[in-house]
Amino acid sequence: DAGVTQSPTHLIKTRGQQVTLRCSPISGHKSVSWYQQVLGQGPQFIFQYYEKEERGRGNFPDRFSARQFPNYSSELNVNALLLGDSALYLCASSLDAVTTDTQYFGPGTRLTVL
Amino acid sequence: KNEVEQSPQNLTAQEGEFITINCSYSVGISALHWLQQHPGGGIVSLFMLSSGKKKHGRLIATINIQEKHSSLHITASHPRDSAVYICAVRMNYGGSQGNLIFGKGTKLSVKP
Numbered sequence: 001d002a003g004v005t006q007s008p009t010h011l012i013k014t015r016g017q018q019v020t021l022r023c024s025p026i027s028g029h030k031s032v033s034w035y036q037q038v039l040g041q042g043p044q045f046i047f048q049y050y051e052k053e054e055r056g057r058g059n060f061p062d063r064f065s066a067r068q069f070p071n072y073s074s075e076l077n078v079n080a081l082l083l084g085d086s087a088l089y090l091c092a093s094s095l096d097a098v099t100t101d102t103q104y105f106g107p108g109t110r111l112t113v114l
Numbered sequence: 115k116n117e118v119e120q121s122p123q124n125l126t127a128q129e130g131e132f133i134t135i136n137c138s139y140s141v142g143i144s145a146l147h148w149l150q151q152h153p154g155g156g157i158v159s160l161f162m163l164s165s166g167k168k169k170h171g172r173l174i175a176t177i178n179i180q181e182k183h184s185s186l187h188i189t190a191s192h193p194r195d196s197a198v199y200i201c202a203v204r205m206n207y208g209g210s211q212g213n214l215i216f217g218k219g220t221k222l223s224v225k226p
Contacts (some may be wrong), residue, residue, distance in 0.1 A: 033213055037155075040198055042118075042216030056213050088155045103214065105149075105157035 004093050004106035006068070012112045013081050021076045021109045025093030031055070032074040033103060034066060035090040044088055049074055050096070078111075086113045120201050120217035127224050133188040135220045137201030140182065147198050147214065148175050148186045149200040157200070160186070191224045198222070 005024045013019050025032050031050040035043035045058040049068035068074045072093075078085055088108045094101035119138045126134050131144040136144070148160040161168050161175040163184065168175050172191075188195055198221050202214040 008139060035214075035216075040218075042202070042214070042218045043157075043214075045213045048213050058213075069210070092157075102159055102162050103147075104159060107156040109155075110155065 004091055006089075006102050006106040006109050008109060009107065010110045010112075012114065014114050015081055015083060017081050018077065018079045019081060019111060021078075021089050021091075021111070022073065023076070023091030023093075023106060024073045026092075026104055027099075029093035029095055029104070030072055030094055031094045031101070032039050032068055032072065033092045033094075034074070034076045036060075037088040037090060037094065038084075039087070046076070055081070081113045083113050086111060116203055116217070117149075117215050118203055118217040120220050122163070122220060124221045125223070127191050127222070129192055129224055129226050131191050133191050133195075133224075134224065135186045135199050135201075135222070136184070137184045137217055138182060139184075139201075139203050139215075141203065141205050141215075143203040143205055145204045146177055146184050147202040147204070148184070149202060150216075151198040151200060151219065160199075188222075191223045193226050196223050 009032045033048040034046040037043040045096035046060050047066045048056040052068045063079045066076045088110050090108045091106045094103045119142050121136045134205045145164045147162050166199040172189045174187040198219040200219040201217040
């Protein structure tokens, strides 16, 4: 079975541009979470979606938005890119949104903002 | 103060050595995860613990809920164990409920 997939794997943008990152969860998983990992740091929680609804949001500005589609795939959008948005963006899926679920991580999208 | 602290930050070992990585947290949790991240970014979930001890191959993870502390042990370490090991907790209350708070990771390098 395919694991969590993310696209693209790498992306280079300039300041002020907008970016869309995509995530496909493991088949049967209904919850998708997004994390940002800046170089040398642990990941930080951005969003969780479950059954197409936002279930949680981390401490990120409104420039960050996301959505989940009926097939449970998800997109993360970042507007007005800043240099500090350069990071590895990780998507993780789980069966449900309960606290005892194991999250399975995708390979990440590495975003570089110039 | 970070809610999840790991030690050491960096660890170099010789092949065959027994390795311990520690994780302390300051909040009430419903579960603790140990994750492995290889160069390039991919994260693999090693263990999820809410109490006691779990073992998988050469890896052992323990948790002491009262002391808010967990350890990851690697027996008979091998160069392929070289990676960043991350501790993450799932809070059982508050705005982050249902999602993970991560430590900064421990970078392990095992020399042949």
